[in-house]
Amino acid sequence: QVHLVESGGGLVQPGGSLRLSCASPGGTLDYYSIGWFRQAPGKEREGVGGLSNSDGSAYVADSVRGRFTISRNNAKNTVYLQINSLKPEDTAVYYCATDPRLRYVSFDPSDYAIWGQGTQVTVSS
Secondary structure, eight states: OOOOOEEOOOEOOOOEEEOOOOOESSSSOOOOOOOEEEEESOOOOOOEEEEEETTOOOOTTTTBBBTTTEEEGGGEEEEEEEEEEEGGGGGGEEEEEEEOOSOOOOGGGGGOEEEOOOOOEEOOO
8 A cells, every 4th residue: 555755845045955755655656656746825736746657757847847856766665856946935835646547647636546744845044
C-alpha cells in the first residue's frame, strides 16, 4: 500500500533553494505517476508539476518553469521537487499525490486519491 510522506520544507529567504522529498515507506513508487501541488492560505490547491509513470518524463507548470525541477531516485523510493530562486509567493503547503489509475501527470487535484500530509514552505526575509 502506497503511503506518501513529504519532507524538506522550512523557512528560507527569497532567492534561496529547497529540495522537497516525497517518499513511500509502505511500498514502491516505481509504478506510480506522482503529482506535486501547493496550497497557499485562502487559495485553491495548485498543481506545480509531476512525474509520469508511462514515459518517465517530468512536467512543471508554466508558472514555475525554470525554477522547479522534479526527479526520482528509485533506489531511495523517493520523488523530489527542487525549488530554486524562491519567492515570497511560493509560500504554501506543498503536497505530493498519486493515484494507481493515473499513467500520466495531471494538474487537477481531483484526479489523485492518495495524498501526503504536506510540508510547509515559507519564504520570507
